[in-house]
Amino acid sequence: MTGPLLSLPLIPLPLRLPPIEGEGFPSYLDRIVAQLPLPVALTVLLYRLGLQESERGAEARAHTGVSLSAQQLRNAAFTLRLPEERLRAMLLTHFDGVAVDFRGLDPDDPDSARRVGLREWAYLVGSHYCPACLAEDQAWRLAWRLPFSFACVRHGALLRDTCPRCGRRAGNLREEYGGGPAYATQKRQPGFCMNPPATGEAGVGRGARFCGQDLTAVPGLSLRRAPRLLKTQARLDAALEARHDPVSGLPALAFFQALRSLCALLLYVAEPGDLGPLPPKVLDAFGRHVEERQHRLAQRQSERRPQGGRSGPLMRFYGATPTSAALMAALLPWAAEALTPAQPGTLNVPELAERLRPLVERLRARGQGHLRMVAKDFNFQGPLLDAFHAVLSGRAGFDHRLGLLSPYAPARRAYDFTVDDVPALLWEDEFRAHFAPLFEDSDLGERTSRAVCSLALVRLSALLPWEAACAALELPATYACGACNKAMGVLSSAQTEEAFARALHGLAARLEAQPARANYRARREALRDLRAVAVTARELSLAGSFVNPGKAAARHQHSAAFVWEQITGGDWRGAPAMREREKRTASAGELYGRFLDEKLPALRPFLLEQAAALAAGVDPGHPRLTRGLES
Template structure:
């Protein structure tokens, strides 16, 4: 086929349909005549602005002299593999578009527009057809849609690929022989929020294939763009559940749109208003570009709180409403950590370690330094026992009862302690794991050996009498069990009720008497007791 008299090439970023409309005008043709010429070699104009038939692209090149690469660059296939996934779309089969549409946020027809750009250049850009493009970076304003004249998106003509004319007017068909005559270039614009501009800049950069820092790590452009969209879908579902408009300014408009349209299938269709859509995408981008997973989880956590709790878990509810990519799975699990059972969290943080290095109760100085903030009750020994059982769970104990038995305690005590702490204090599993890691790093030596050293003292009174004569004159011989128990608790990290000084668990009055004894010890006397154990540990307890 011979070329057209007036031959031209598309400008950078110009949509192929807008360029062809100008080609028709320059050559004195109706757009319908040019469409017929494009089909003469057996090609189809179906999906022309999205993924054109290769035969049609060849015809366009023959007619206009424009290289095929430039023609294709004016279609959405330019973003295939980054902002869109056109795999499976076949211009020869009309039904194939459903495959792409089922992936969500795909628009076969229509475009947004920047009136300022149209006024300056008169050209419609390809990127405006992407639902994730909501801001004009050049003019720092929101794109406009729908048309204030016809109420539809611009370039929304269902039966023909080209408008009936070129230029900056809407030209959407209205009625049988009329078109919308609104000049888009004369419409006003709204200044975009700085965060929305930043997000759009990052999006546009990713569309060029540039990796983006996501959750503290470089993420391929395709993964970043997909993660932002899927997280935006999740936020939209959560927004329709929330009555708290403090989460984001776009929550109320989304709830209103959901009520008016009855639509809750956000994974398929994005919000209509580009300002609202921009806010959703920016919120998702802000979360994903946080420096660490934990910081991102803290940003997502208030949204997670709005998820309904019923017969299914929060995780199941969330997973049913978006595509859980690897990054979103990490992020969601981190945000859900406070809602998880502590035992579940500890199983995921298992560490190899020697149970002999775990005391029955965490030493009080370590407890005060690392863990007091985790508990709402001031049951010191109970909380310290719970922390030791957490250490035991991380070394492989399958249950709380197993953890207690690993420490030489009754299994039922472990179960009751875990239930008590979980019910009264509800420590955050993430912070608990951090505290346990810090405590583990501070523990040294074998506590089983220390327990044996203290047990060796129970059958002898000589050491106690010497200590009492030197450090605590007047101490009664009946205080011998209290001294043994003090060493059991402080030196061996044992639970006071499990002290070898007692043949049976001590009654309340005995426990009170022991606490009085421990409180009355002056620092030199306490130091002398502990020094006794250190001297014996060198050659073993007798």
Template sequence: MSTVSVMSPDHSRSLTVLPTRPTLHAGQALDCYLEHAADANHIPPATVMRAVTDATDTTRYLLLRPTPRTLEVLSGLTGQSTASLTAATLAAVDGTLIDLSGLDPHHQASYRTVAARGWAPGQGTQACPRCLAETGTWDISWRLTTSTVCLRHGSYLLSTCPGCQRPFRATRSTLLRPIGAKTRCGNALGRRGHYCPTDLAALPVEAADPGCVDRQTRTQAQFPAMRAPRVFGEDTTARQFLEDVHGLTTLLLHIATISPGLPSGWAAQVHDATHARHRAPRWGLRLPADIPTRSRALTTATDILTSSDLEEAVTRFTPWAEEIPHTPDGLLGWAADHTRHTAGTTRLIMATHAPRRRLSRLLDTTPPLRVSTRQIPQVLPRTLYEAHLVGLFTSRAKTIRLFASLSMARTHPGITTWADAARALELPADLGSRCAAAAVASQTAAPSTVLAAITAAAGRLEGHDYRALEDQVRALTASTSWFTSWARRDRPGTRAASHPLAMQWLWTRVAHAHPAVAPHADPARARRFAATLTPEQQTSLRHAFEPRIPSHRPGDPVSTSSPAMSADAANKNLLD
């Protein structure tokens, strides 16, 4: 075993081992133990640290992953076993409570690999004042950012000294504090030989919420050995559980940052503390500084993950998911941008999103809502939308009116995608896909409710061949006599140049077709023209076209194909 030469205070003799070797208590941090050992031998902590540094290969990241040589040197100095010394560092929980893979103490930059995973230990540690008062020792678990509660006293840990406003033990140049094992803060105050005198053992503490105590118990009751709680009622590993907690807590914190309406008190505190910031917090890398807020966020995530089954977890998570903003990417896209997906979080998010996705499956198994896709308008009439679909989505009415027609088409055999449904209505395929994505992302009602509303609206559609109506409107573009006659009789002063605008009005208001495929489409001018029509003029313009509208009688065969055809051909098809 290697030995270390340590000079006595008067430098008159050296010691191969420390004469007095205090007991290394279970859970005690290595830096705290070395301070106690230095005090017990009346040796300055800096002298002990210098002797260790001179005898070993490196003391970098000593509290994270000491090298085998360092452990050997410390064992020779203190008489403690290398296993006991390892248990006094975070290396004891590597792979369970923390992931230190990739860390090489010989290469300082390797810590970036650990830091990039998020929630890595940084400068300083947390503390329980009552533990310091009773034992005078610092616990190694206090250096974990996920440790927020002292299980011995049922109180929240503290993270910042009220005297110097810095983390406890925030030393950069040396591992051991110059003041030794005293319970004072001891942080340097900027002038040589001046250290923060705050008595940490006398600081007040806040009683922890029962839920936070229970969460800390479940995740760290047998530190350093950890038994992973069950996730959604299923067994998992400690490492996977901590990854799930990391992912879900990060997502909840991001939701709380943007939403002021969540019922949870800690979420409101997060929102109030961050809403004025120019840059959103990076919760995946750093947890909230306030320990109670941090603890409650971790507890909420843990409670969701440890639900008895996935259904219960979805019920708990749904109020949070409802606060996710409606974006073109939908719930899944927003969640992917604001957390690192793990096995548990992916299952939870997909299960929460599933009710919105099930609508297409219901449509695929529903009998056709109309005899033919030719009986389905490209855009559901506004009166039917207002009667059946208002309040079921948050998207604009024109999006949902198109989506309702696409949904009716999806019930027909052979139409299995939204692009197929659009083509069946003689619309661009990409328009169907984009409309469905926007509508499903904004769906607020259950799929069964939406299907019932669409079914009711389909039952009130008039028995028209809408493809024939569209062809008739296109046919009218070649003639202006009817428009001139109508304008002279019902709208004197109308210019001949308004003929295409009247066509578009018939296209959208009578044929209920989509403006994107209207003949001579000019939506802006068409809206202005429509706004100038009086109710009487709208009625007379509709009557000028209605005698041409073909009707379909129940039981008549109608082709389910949708190629463009003339009005005469369409009417012949209805009569055959």
């Protein structure tokens, strides 16, 4: 269906009722019908607006107030005598791209709304409410249809989510009718519950009456003594309005998606003591959730089949939208505080990792078989995903002992240099002056130790685990679980972790202060085809001593590997020339060592001259070689 087929022309209403700021579309229609001079059913108004094909209650529109097609929006705006933009702001799609992602929603396809409702955290049916707000103007706020609205900042009160008389979800929308208006053929009573009465009290047919509870008289829970909750709600309201959260620096959609992921994780694994100070009734709501969760976990365990591989009913906290305002009031303050960096404006991944760590450890203690799937299950993205991976990879442990969260990091922030500024093997002079003594009693070779130091330095500039640091420096991935772990063990056993941390942070500070730095990534990229450096008999004779020239091809390749090392600061085994030789012989290392011992002493000046000329061409901003930081 592309839209209702009108049998009557559209006529502007004689009553022009100004919408209340922030009011939702169903609430606005209810107030219009209630103020018309003659009794008119809501279905009549919907028909006159061009939103349904007849005045029959069975034709009432599903998912009222969620979205309208372009034609329906024009029809309704014309009849209500409102600008289309004002009307659009009253629909739940107003929050599309802000707090929810409504991609795939088709106003003419009720099934699409159902699918989106299963995917997103929004109330397509039902709403929270503030009794004090309803008492003032009888208007239901659009934001109450988001689980991120749990309190009314203006009245300092927790929102309500059910009618105390009928016990049903508030909002005057019928779930069994796909979110269509309840009792749409009866006169509307704004501020009153129009849900079906409690079970056993409903009438039949034309005699059926709605609940009728005066929602403006429902007692609320004051949060005046809970400023933490009101501060959180004010921040969420501001992010909805500005479409950006200045505290975390995230766009609104990324901010609310991160909040959703954190809330879902708390629902799955948190205990009441994790959530910080909360009012007793709010804490009770979370306590009831924990009891239910424990029951379901026990049920899963009891239904586990030893050989069938089944584990009972799944616990899907990410997909299921919480409908309790008190439960969300328990979760959102912690989640918002987790997304509050020490320096407002940019999330700090190490800080976020430390906040996630207790929850991740509890997941680990629970015996979670697929811990790394948690990121997918709870849709971790951006900095939240980086922080989660940091906890799992052990990177945060490094950060806490030696890295950015250690006492040796003056500002506890990433240093202002990049992966590109670090060679794959630490500068030789820096290593021998500050790091070599720390590894002298180990069986780690100098090249391996220099590589570990470079990887550790990278982790002070970019928030990477060992594996990603290896990839960034183009070192073998086996260094992450082999050399790096072994080196950390050596430092721990020798009780030299403190000395290593001081040396590492001192080097990071000196590198950060360098006005010009070599770009080692650019150098490696520019020299990917450097497979030979011609060294003729003339150069050998000019070296001033007799050197057996050997085979020209091998001499050219070994010379290219040495020049590549000097320019890129890399391991000779990664040189393009040596990768070619390794395809033909298993003794490449032995032959290169012989070249260094027998031919390099005489050729060094010539090859260093060649290396300097190449460096000037591939990295003109810093045309120096790599022996030391300031060489």
